[in-house]
Amino acid sequence: MTEQQPVAVLGGGSFGTAVANLLAENGVPVRQWMRDPEQAEAMRVNRENPRYLKGIRLHDGVEPVNDLLATLQACDLVFVALPSSALRSVLAPHAELLRGKGLVSLTKGIEAQSFKLMSQIIEEIAPQARIGVLSGPNLAREIAEHALTATVVASEDEQLCQQVQAVLHGRTFRVYASADRFGVELGGALKNVYAIIAGMAVALGMGENTKSMLITRALAEMTRFAVSQGANPMTFLGLAGVGDLIVTCSSPKSRNYQVGHALGQGLSLEQAVNRLGEVAEGVNTLKVLKAKAQEVQVYMPLVAGLHAILFEGRTLNQVIEHLMRAEPKTDVDFISISGFN
Numbered sequence: 001m002t003e004q005q006p007v008a009v010l011g012g013g014s015f016g017t018a019v020a021n022l023l024a025e026n027g028v029p030v031r032q033w034m035r036d037p038e039q040a041e042a043m044r045v046n047r048e049n050p051r052y053l054k055g056i057r058l059h060d061g062v063e064p065v066n067d068l069l070a071t072l073q074a075c076d077l078v079f080v081a082l083p084s085s086a087l088r089s090v091l092a093p094h095a096e097l098l099r100g101k102g103l104v105s106l107t108k109g110i111e112a113q114s115f116k117l118m119s120q121i122i123e124e125i126a127p128q129a130r131i132g133v134l135s136g137p138n139l140a141r142e143i144a145e146h147a148l149t150a151t152v153v154a155s156e157d158e159q160l161c162q163q164v165q166a167v168l169h170g171r172t173f174r175v176y177a178s179a180d181r182f183g184v185e186l187g188g189a190l191k192n193v194y195a196i197i198a199g200m201a202v203a204l205g206m207g208e209n210t211k212s213m214l215i216t217r218a219l220a221e222m223t224r225f226a227v228s229q230g231a232n233p234m235t236f237l238g239l240a241g242v243g244d245l246i247v248t249c250s251s252p253k254s255r256n257y258q259v260g261h262a263l264g265q266g267l268s269l270e271q272a273v274n275r276l277g278e279v280a281e282g283v284n285t286l287k288v289l290k291a292k293a294q295e296v297q298v299y300m301p302l303v304a305g306l307h308a309i310l311f312e313g314r315t316l317n318q319v320i321e322h323l324m325r326a327e328p329k330t331d332v333d334f335i336s337i338s339g340f341n
């Protein structure tokens with residue numbers, strides 16, 4: 001009998017670990033790469049990732065490793081769970097090796113200068129790779145604790161979608177497929193910004209009406225932006241759009257929500273980010289999104305408002321006053337913008 005080829009997961013954080021466990025539970029041998037050799041050794045011995053996913057046992061089928069070259073040589077399917085700030089610098093030196101491999105980004109961020117999504121960076125580095133993304137309402141800890149969860153794998157490459165479904169789909173994890181890689185990936189990146197606002201609103205004791213208004217107007221705003229960039233608005237009605245927006249704006253388990261909550265309690269941005277000690281992609285996404293929205297002239301009042309509070313010295317009250325006094329608008333305007341009515 002031939003041995004099954006291992007699948008690689010890049011990233012030693014909470015999401016990489018949760019996904020590595022899911023694969024291993026399905027009988028897939030996994031090499032989980034992380035940059036820190038001491039962390040890899042400790043995880044190999046103790047079968048836990050205490051810094052990022054405390055209390056969750058690492059499946060015996062997951063081998064924590066720290067040799068990236070050997071990992072990429074051994075695996076044809078690679079899940080990338082690195083922070084957006086690290087993805088390019090980790091993969092670029094191995095561009096040649098990525099030719100023909102299936103590379104699936106789990107990262108929900110946007111590159112600072114280029115405004116590129118992670119799969120676009122992968123495409124640039126490795127144009128001969130088979131590229132996809134995985135996104136949806138997927139809090140790592142809940143996945144690791146086997147809460148019933150669904151996600152979306154998106155790629156123009158139907159076979160890659162099927163391959164990802166085959167290795168990841170399981171008793172507690174459903175994997176839906178989509179051909180709209182751009183929309184699915186953009187949804188995952190944009191919603192982080194609104195989770196910061198939602199966390200802030202909760203810390204300030206705002207009511208349920210406010211929360212609902214926020215989530216719904218966030219969906220309108222992110223869809224409006226996405227449509228302006230060529231995405232299909234229907235994708236935003238799915239798991240990777242409204243699904244992920246709801247979970248991230250509602251859950252104290254979300255790191256972006258936690259940053260917002262800390263800001264609402266009066267911490268500075270620096271204090272909030274330091275206290276978290278994990279990745280909160282929404283902070284960088286806010287900066288690049290504000291600039292991009294301005295450049296392409298898309299109306300994004302929530303993004304502009306949060307940016308004004310965090311980076312332009314406005315108070316929350318000033319921003320709320322401005323938002324509530326803004327000229328009345330149409331409710332579901334992105335549908336008419338895109339010509340779908």
Ligand SMILES: NC(=O)C1=CN([C@@H]2O[C@H](COP(=O)(O)OP(=O)(O)OC[C@H]3O[C@@H](n4cnc5c(N)ncnc54)[C@H](OP(=O)(O)O)[C@@H]3O)[C@@H](O)[C@H]2O)C=CC1
Pocket residue numbers: 011012013014015016034035036052081082083084085086090106107108109138139140141277278279281
């Ligand atoms: N956690 C979640 O619930 C979900 C996360 N995601 C996305 O997954 C991505 C990764 O997040 P997550 O796993 O949560 O992050 P964590 O904050 O849990 O962990 C970050 C990991 O990235 C590593 N890292 C940081 N910089 C580098 C670098 N330059 N080279 C190599 N490794 C590096 C860290 O290593 P070290 O400890 O050595 O610094 C650590 O292992 C993010 O884009 C996030 O939005 C998507 C869905 C769900």
Ligand SMILES: O=C(CO)COP(=O)(O)O
Pocket residue numbers: 108136137138139140192195244247248253254255256257279280281
């Ligand atoms: O993307 C996520 C859930 O789908 C995780 O969100 P946070 O990065 O805010 O924890």
